[in-house]
Amino acid sequence: SAVISQKPSRDICQRGTSLTIQCQVDSQVTMMFWYRQQPGQSLTLIATANQGSEATYESGFVIDKFPISRPNLTFSTLTVSNMSPEDSSIYLCSVGGGQTGELFFGEGSRLTVL
């Protein structure tokens, strides 16, 4: 298993600003995943954060809007840039997956953009 801490747990932001979400894992992992869960929706993968290389983004998500850092094997950040109300969502960091299927999630960062 893995213990994942995310900060902030929630925030209210103004349109046009940016917010950086931090994710800390209690063990070294090769890949970290960033998901978004919009109100009433399921999880959508934003990108995979790889240590030592650029993040891999899913269709519909771009680096300029969601820059990701992965400075070491236990930490990653996701920035939501130039926010609009449509970015209001829960952002979740996770590790694991693969054939075992068990993803471990942080408790999420609930973002509200006014």
Add this chain to the structure above:
Amino acid sequence: RKEVEQDPGPFNVPEGATVAFNCTYSNSASQSFFWYRQDCRKEPKLLMSVYSSGNEDGRFTAQLNRASQYISLLIRDSKLSDSATYLCVVNGITGRRALTFGSGTRLQVQP
């Protein structure tokens, strides 16, 4: 077409009822299949994996039909504590470790 499709529900059932959830997936190359559970305002957690031969864990039975690209979850003797959203999850492509989530089926078990 969504990669993973589920009936959103909600399913409202009395305690003790048997309830079944269905899920279809679009990528025939998908190799691994799972059911996750998400409680309100909480992160998702793995409920069980789904194997080709079908598998059971207590009151929960999962089945996979690769030919029809169909996954099911059966809950017997429902408890109030089973109330949650159940997410069908697929690992789509060899070597890609990220998972694809269905939109979830909400279950409300009533006394």
